[in-house]
Amino acid sequence: MASESAPHAFMADAKELVDAGQFGKAIEVLQQGLKKFPKMVSARVMLGEVYRTSGDLALARVELEQVIKAAPDNFAAYRKLAQVYHELGDTASAVKACETILHANPKDREMSHRLEELQGGGAKAAQAKKAQHPEKHEAAKAAADANVKADHAASASAGGELSLTMEGSGEVTDSxxxxxxxxxxxxxxxxxxxxxxxxxxxxxxxxxxxxxxxxxxxxxxxxxxxxxxxxxxxxxxxxxxxxxxxxxxxxxxxxxxxx
Structure with a gap:
């Protein structure tokens, strides 16, 4: 694998692990890399996506929400959050994430299609499932918050105070x-x-x-x-x-x- 000391190299390593289905190891590589390079927003977005792919939606939500809080113009994070919210059954938040992207780029066909699906009631089943076990979702969210705070504290001690900046989230239309x-x-x-x-x-x-x-x-x-x-x-x-x-x-x- 590529040298872990080089920026972006650990992301390539993590991608190889994801492609091989080794999500746990990929998450570990990303977490360790972010301790050395805590300002790499793209790596945090990738970590959120790996959490989602591995089925840990609560952690994915918290990680991606941390990104958009620090970099509100990172539409890659909004795009992935829309999917996470949808899978969690949080239709209102999913709709809001889609609308945020479409306000900046009205020509985004993927988000337009997803918004139509959400407004058409495509997430009703997921919402009902969440309503049946609200305590599980709250417990998962609380645990996720604690884990992410611990990761961020470790990053701060290893590489200075956490400071997220945008790393080229693609072309954005002024509005x-x-x-x-x-x-x-x-x-x-x-x-x-x-x-x-x-x-x-x-x-x-x-x-x-x-x-x-x-x-x-x-x-x-x-x-x-x-x-x-x-x-x-x-x-x-x-x-x-x-x-x-x-x-x-x-x-x-x-x-x-x-x-």
Whole structure:
């Protein structure tokens, strides 16, 4: 197998194991690789997919949800989550995942077809199965949360604090929904960039320009607030230093009077 120290090499090793049906070993290889390269989002997406393929839907769900929380524009993770939600019987979440992809890329035929199936009631049987044993699903979800947190803690101790970034999830179409998705996840600057590109394509769209102006004004206000807070801290430090000097002089004067 390829050297484990090289980025992406462990993913190739894991793929070979998956192709051979050795899912347990593939999961172990991915987990060990992510301890060395915790920022490889593509490896985490692959780990979620292997969990799903091996039948561990709860772990697959948690792993993939961690990815989209950190990288909201990773549509590969949304695509796999749609399948996981469907198999878990969570139709509402599956529909939402499909719609997120279609808002960014309305021409995605696979997601359009899957959305039609979901809205047509294709997941009713799975939903009924989940309703019969809700305690099992909750227990599996809790165990999955604990396992993933442990994996992430191990990754942080081995390779620094966990920080996920997008690694090229494919071509994405600019849209208002994509911009708002960025903003809702805390990526305000990325959202603003999307709005600016949309405004360049539609210069007569007043709503886009108003949104850009509103976001820009919010950034200015936030910057001003930060500057005021910084100035306040500086003023407080100056006052404390001045008080310490006065106290020092007072101590000297008192000492002279005693002598």
């Amino acid at each position: 208002v929904t994509l911009a708002e998705l960025y903003i809702s996840q805390g990526y305000r600057e990325k959202g603003l960039e999307v709005y600016r590109r949309l405004a360049a394509e539609e210069p007569d769209n007043l709503r886009l320009h108003e949104k850009i102006m509103a976001l820009t004004e919010e950034e200015v206000r936030a910057s001003q607030a930060a500057a005021k807070a910084s100035q306040k801290t500086l003023d407080q430090a100056k006052r404390k230093a001045h008080i310490r000097r006065l106290e020092g002089w007072l101590a000297v004067i008192r000492g002279r009077r005693r002598t």
